[in-house]
Amino acid sequence: MTVYSGPVFEMAASQFQVIADYLSIPHDERDRLLMPKRAVTVSCPIHRDDGTTAVFEGYRVQHHLTLGPTKGGTRFAASVDIGEVAALAIWMSWKCALVGLPYGGAKGGIGVDPASLSKRELEALSRRYMQEMIPFVGPHTDVMAPDMGTNEQVMAWFMDTYSMYQGQTVTEIVTGKPVSAGGTLGRREATGRGVAHLVRRVMRDLDIEIAGATAVVQGFGNVGSIAALELYNSGVKVVAVSDHTGARYHAGGLDIPALIAHCARHGNLREAAVELALDPDELLTLPCDVVVPAAMERVIDARTAAALRCRIVAEGANGPTTPEADLILHQRGDEIFLIPDILCNSGGVVVSYFEWVQDLQQLFWEEEEVIRREYQILDRAYDRMMERARRDKVFNRTAAMAMGVERVRGAKNMRGLFP
Structure with a gap:
């Protein structure tokens, strides 16, 4: 119970x-x-x-x-x-x-x-x-x-x-405070920036040319919009985005800075580029190189997983893929590369940790230092996940979660059960 x-x-x-x-x-x-x-x-x-x-x-x-x-x-x-x-x-x-x-x-x-x-x-x-x-x-x-x-x-x-x-x-x-109130430079962008960094890392590992590659981003809040902007600035064509008010699609690539500016003024995509409207239910299954679910939990179910036409799924949201969908993705093998949520969107908590440390010390870093340290931690965790996945021949999510569970379990066992 x-x-x-x-x-x-x-x-x-x-x-x-x-x-x-x-x-x-x-x-x-x-x-x-x-x-x-x-x-x-x-x-x-x-x-x-x-x-x-x-x-x-x-x-x-x-x-x-x-x-x-x-x-x-x-x-x-x-x-x-x-x-x-x-x-x-x-x-x-x-x-x-x-x-x-x-x-x-x-x-x-x-x-x-x-x-x-x-x-x-x-x-x-x-x-x-x-x-x-x-x-x-x-x-x-x-x-x-x-x-x-x-x-x-x-x-x-x-x-x-x-x-x-x-x-x-x-x-x-x-x-996640304003910089003027003790926040750190780079915190607001950290999660989306980390998503884009890992996507670029995987694209290089899979020999996908970054310039001209295509991406779809579901969710255009803080995480999704920053991830889309980072990919756009890297030369990736972001062909579709959505928020709770609707979706927009353009095969030649959307003007992401213009959409972000619109959302800053109006709060959502509702009135933005209405001539490019798309049925939101079609967004995740569009043909592309990268799909970034950056909205809610459980948006990729078994049916959607079977219909995905991408090479990389980068989970910007927490829990966007159901266990039933995981089985489908696992069965599809090397066809789709998954960057699991606990790694993909961890840039936010990494830079939150930096903010906490800086507040405790009352010593603040330049944004370049924040970004460098964030990417260093993400790269290290990615390398360790890939090593574990290859060694044990397991799904990326299994490798990533196992590493997290092992660390917590080890610490609990060492500390013991009180009293």
């Missing part, structure tokens, strides 16, 4: 059991590795602009603190529930361990559509959520970051709320 449920949590649990079988982990050790250490549910009442009071439900799940404080984003979305948050925290644990960060995984969220809130209401909800979380978070306990529906401004409100409670400025309580 567990409080966690839903398709996203079931997917994370199913993936873990595959890895546990591969690693021959005894069954009596598995729950300790999989189940979160702590889950917090809070009520967040705020005054609406019309004078009424509304109550929103918030969550925070801390998967493990074995390697250090937990780390993870905070999602504001109507679909948020505790099962989804727990799954995202579990994936974050394997991600941090894979790339060698001294963190366990965490995730948080509020069940709300942020577009339904005024700026004043969004600030009130952000501050109330952090206020409710103060007993459970801290720079060496749990460090928050942005996720879907939150941004630098929300992180600044989080930091200010925590700091007012402490009586001093505590910049290291969150990452």
Whole structure:
């Protein structure tokens, strides 16, 4: 019996059991590795602009603190529930361990559509959520970051709320802050930049000419738009992009800077280049060299996996591919190269780690140094994943997750079970 449920949590649990079988982990050790250490549910009442009071439900799940404080984003979305948050925290644990960060995984969220809130209401909800979380978070306990529906401004409100409670400025309580409030250069671009870097790395390994190659990007938020821009600047033709308002397609390549500028003004793609509209359901299966799912979980199911016409799938989102789709991709063998999510989108948490370190030291780096260190960590993790996949003749996701699970398991076993 567990409080966690839903398709996203079931997917994370199913993936873990595959890895546990591969690693021959005894069954009596598995729950300790999989189940979160702590889950917090809070009520967040705020005054609406019309004078009424509304109550929103918030969550925070801390998967493990074995390697250090937990780390993870905070999602504001109507679909948020505790099962989804727990799954995202579990994936974050394997991600941090894979790339060698001294963190366990965490995730948080509020069940709300942020577009339904005024700026004043969004600030009130952000501050109330952090206020409710103060007993459970801290720079060496749990460090928050942005996720879907939150941004630098929300992180600044989080930091200010925590700091007012402490009586001093505590910049290291969150990452993804504005640079003017203790953030690091390169954090906003870090996840999408890392996705593009790994795509270019794989294209070189597969002897795909970068200039003139084609890419499709699902999701045009922070991750997808930056990944698309980085690929565009590398000479890749980004032929299709989408967000929750629609999709755009042009065989000769889209003007990505113009689309980003439009979204900066209007908030979405709805009115951008409407003559290039495409059915969003067709986007992932367009013929191209690279598909970047950078939106929601579980968008590539078994049917979509069988219909993919790309050479590389670069998972910019968390959990975009279902276990059933993984079986299809595995059966397709060398036909499609997968860059699994816990590696592909790990650039964000890597640079969040840099921000935390800089805040603790009060010594800040130039952006060139941030980018160099990010790419160095991503390349090292990619090389180790590929070595493991070739050695054991396993799927890339299996190799990557096994490395993360092994590190967490090793640390838990060395520390022992208290008392």
